[in-house]
Amino acid sequence: MTTAAAVAPSPVLEVRGLSVSIGRHDLLHDLTFTVGRGERVGLIGESGSGKSLTSLAVLGLLPEGARATGSVRLAGVTHDVVGASERAMASVRGNDVSMVFQEPMTALNPTMRVGAQVAETILVHAGRGKRPGADRAAVRQRVVALLDQVGLPAPAELARAYPHQLSGGQRQRVVVAIALANDPELLVCDEPTTALDVTVQAKVLDLIVRGVEARRSAMLFITHDLPVVATVCERVLVMYGGRIVEAGPVAEVFTRPRHRYTEGLLGASDLEGARPGKPLTTIPGTVPPAGAFPEGCVFRTRCRHATAECAAPPPWSSADPGHGHACVHPAGGER
Template identity: 45%
Template sequence: MALLDIQDLTVTIPGSTRYAPPVRLLDGVSLTLASGGTLGLVGESGCGKSLTALAILGLLPDGLRAEGAIRLDGEDLLTAGERRLCALRGRRVAMIFQEPMTALNPVRTIVDQVAEGPRRHLRLSRRAAREHARAVLHRVGLDPSRVSPDQYPHALSGGQRQRVVIAIAVACGPALLVADEPTTALDVATQARILDLVRDLVQGEGMALLMISHDLGVIAETARDMAVMYAGQVVEAGPTARVLAGPRHPYTSGLMAARPQRAGQPGAPLPAIPGAVPPPDARPPGCPFADRCARADTGCRTRPPLGTGPDHRHSVACHHPLEASP
């Protein structure tokens, strides 16, 4: 049984008027992640990656409705009450958020923020929780001889704050770690160190990792399997090495062509996918990528594609997929 099993997840928001139909933000998302596995979720901004993460943790904004199933160890999180979700967050599933300064409390010391989870979930005393938190902070690279656990977030660098956020997420040893663009606001050198840290923690603790990123390079470095999202749907999924070696969906191929290292001569413009991701209330009735795809025909614009693939591990939702790698 998969640790995380998402089946036909749909997230809707009420229409703009009383009589308007609900708008689908996520449309039939299905993903699986085994215990100790690593899955990358990639796509442009506005494709539904972060919304999928928020749905897993039961943190969707008010007014949004989720349907389908999100099972963690067989338990459907969509039917769990808030009290049960509070018991699971931090203990069984935890999240590293994009921007550490908004994820941290500016008026509490970093050791107290890391200690909060162990006090609640591990039933430690205040003193024991603080000692546990100090050890976790040291584990994520914040040596107390250089960074005092009694400091406040404003006194830390961006990379140090992100390490605190990671410490909070892993303090209770969750089975599933969701990392939502954990290196977005960091410089390149710090990004590499943070990714190394996440990878080491996941491997050392045997956690499963759901890595969300717009950067294919990050996914290649951290995830054994990957799923490509576009306009609220999964359009391609499979082993990372196979997908990157032979992308079958034109959107995946376009993302790969737009990578800086594939741009050709220095100073040459980056190849770009024409157009933009359609807003949720203006998606076409057929393939959502049709208006940006050079391979699209009338059928693509009128009929939603079904998932197909050379085998069950590499699937693609496209009427005219690219040739599979041998």
């Protein structure tokens, strides 16, 4: 890990020119974006757009063998997205940044009681000197309080359970408790509720949002659920083919999309009667597999507005402050 300035500047996350290749395939292309302190940013796009790889790069969790260029600066520290020492990244993860992924079982240790797993996070944090000498009773009290905050019944008893003794929704609540335990500056959520029963999805989402709000943590929120982005996030990044094709305030992008891909994602009336769990509108054609995207605009094989001009990489343009896109024939009308 390379340490840069001692004083952490805003924003909490700053990604500059990040490109990632795995094997023969270039999977992420020149990503540049920021997440401000306390800001909630949505990351949307169809399956295979590169959303999860982006979150893994941010967390220094790219698979071995991945190659990356560009930089990721998290909470004032620039880290190597590939090859950062596990020790260095472990001190960042769970403290300055936490994550909630889709499948809670992969985030929990099946052989450890859930309370002990929450306690471990608190103790690792204390070990960094922020809360030295945390005694057992105080840690236990904090564990129970955290489990209570995420709406788990009888938290003192539940702390003694093993993950397999809980329901999927309860397990994800434990994961959320762990993620919020140390008041992270940034919470990265990758489809945090899609593996759960529909009846508990909205509840778990609500507690994530309330937890983030209470701590004034920033959030990078990956989801297929556009109505949720509309209610939870201030800004949105739209990804396709490993590129950010449009970015801006949610209120702007969702009402006046510029890139033809965003326009397709939103559909004519997708946000009307918005309700959680509503999937993305289908865009004609399918996302090509890695390595099979066209040259120039990556969306042009599926875009009915494509012309010869689209065979060259479209430049990034920004008609309104903070709202940019990479489309040479942008949509312009009010929706």
